[in-house]
Every structure is written in structure tokens, then in C-alpha cells.
Amino acid sequence: MAVIRTILWILLVCGLLIFSFYNWRPVEVTIWENLVLETKVPVLVLLAFLMGFVPLLAYHLSVKWALKRRVRSLESSLKTLATSRRTETGADTQSAPAAAVSSTSDSKKPDAPDNTSDSSLNVASSSDGGGGE
Secondary structure (H helix, E strand, O other), X not given: OHHHHHHHHHHHHHHHHHHHHHOOOEEEEEEEXXXXXXXXXXXXXXXXXXXXXXXXXXXXXXXXXXXXHHHXXXXXXXXXXXXXXXXXXXXOOOXXXXXXXXXXXXXXXXXXXXXXXXXXXXXXXXXXXXXXX
16 A cells, blocks of 8 residues: 555656746735736645645544544553453452363253244244234
């Protein structure tokens, strides 16, 4: 992506140089009634470009900075959470064998009814014609 960006900037600068070479003419710009600025056309083009580019660049950089800051904050909170969980499990090592025994006995018990029986009940209840026809 950086190569494409560099190529685009080089093309932009080359285009501005070619434009400047062919349009190097003085122009008068009236700012107020009695204030007249005499400058060259390429300078006006460059100023117009910068007036549009700089605010958008500043906005882009501020959003990028805020998002990086948010990512760093979330990463640090995740690291803190992982570290606290690791210390909690380290403190519970004495009760871990008892928890392992209870979890193996619990795993033999079915936690939820079979999905096939639930789906047959749903089909049966929907075929009852509850629409009142």
C-alpha cells in the first residue's frame, strides 16, 4: 500500500510541476477593496489544495490516534484480566482436584433435552391448526 501511495504522490508532484511550467503567469487576487494580492497561478492552486488537504489530514490523524489509544486501552484491560484470572486459578490449585471430580460426574448428566424431541413437539403444535380456521 505504501508503494501505491508513493506513486500517487510522485504523480501529483509531477502534474503540479508540469502545470506550473505552463501556467507561470501573474494574477491579481482582490481580498478586500483596497487589498490586492499579486501572485502566480501555481501558488494559488497549491494554496487551494492545502486548504482542502490539511484539515482532512488533521481529522484523519486525530481519529487514527483516538482509535490506537482505544485499542491500547482494551489490550491492557485484557492483559490485566488474563493476569488476574491466572492468579485466581493459581490460588485455587488446592481445590482443583475436587472440582475436576465434580465436573466429570456432572458431564455424565444430560444438560439439555434432545433437540429431535423438541422439534417434533414444535411440528405437532404447529399442525394443530391454531389459526382459528
